[in-house]
Amino acid sequence: MARQSAVTLKELAQALELSPSTVSRVLNDPSGIDSRWASPETNQKIYDLATELGYVKNQYAASLRTAKSLLIGVVVPRLQDYVLATMYEGIDEAALEHGYAAVVANSLDQPATHDLRVRKFLDRRIDGLILGDTPFDGATLKSLDKEKVPFVLVNRRSPGHLSVTCNDQMGGRLVGEHFAEFGSKKIFLLAGDHRMSTSIDRTTGFIEALAEQGIHLPVSHIAYGGFDTSSGEKATRDLLDAHGIPEAIFAVNDFAAIGALGVLRERGLKVPEDVKVVGYNDTPLASGVGLTSVHSPMHEIGRRGFDLLLKNIQGEECESVQLDTNLVIRSTSR
Known part of the structure; x- marks a missing residue:
């Protein structure tokens, strides 16, 4: 008879005669090679059985245990803008690699709309924000500073705030x-x-x-x-x-x-x-x-933006990043 429900972590542990905490730590290791919790042979047995039985991590339950939503909010002026869309692709790609989901919203470069989008994200318990719509004076960042929300700016910078831009x-x-x-x-x-x-x-x-x-x-x-x-x-x-x-x-x-x-x-x-x-x-x-x-x-700015935000969320020391540029000469100025 076909299995009617997904295999649980506890069932995996029972089948392997291991503690649920050991199985959980091995499966939650993003590198897949950490041997602190079990031997390489045991690690492989855990991965093989999890794959065979179709084990899927319950992200919602994990977020409740860790008090993290594994969601980040991204605010851009206009997602139809190719530059910002490409940066978002980099953000989304890097987020997925680390088990996060990135949700994007448009502000149309209007402070009131920006504040509304940010508030909606905060209401959903996002773990941090990536902002591509910040004016140089940083006027829209005051409430985030006050609430100690982890955030990073991309494409645009504002003095005193973490950012990833090109030079x-x-x-x-x-x-x-x-x-x-x-x-x-x-x-x-x-x-x-x-x-x-x-x-x-x-x-x-x-x-x-x-x-x-x-x-x-x-x-x-x-x-x-x-x-x-x-x-x-x-x-x-x-x-x-x-x-x-x-x-x-x-x-x-x-x-x-x-x-x-x-x-x-x-x-x-x-x-x-x-x-x-x-x-x-x-x-x-x-x-x-x-x-x-x-x-x-553009794509690299997005990826580096997520990397910097993740360090910020984890409480690591962070510095702004500025990437190199070069001039590509074509027919309009030869």
């Missing part, structure tokens, strides 16, 4: 040095959202690199807005109408850069002959249209 200031510098090599003087900067570290750091590095080469970027040639295609289109139209044709355009996001390319095309301007264009993040779409872009290790 955005260096990324901006790489673009400034690239334009300086061509002797470009009249340059437009599509700077994104001025509240976010991604905008602040990329812009700062870019302007500093130009200044070191004796190139001045007027404030009037900098347009702030969003990180999407429509924002890039609007910023490019406004700058062209106000200041004429530049020699080069740097957008701090690939999608804004693609918006700029569309406007240049509709104005009859050739890229790179008339105007050179560079974006940021090196998304697959950038490769598809030949856009020069600063490479951001």
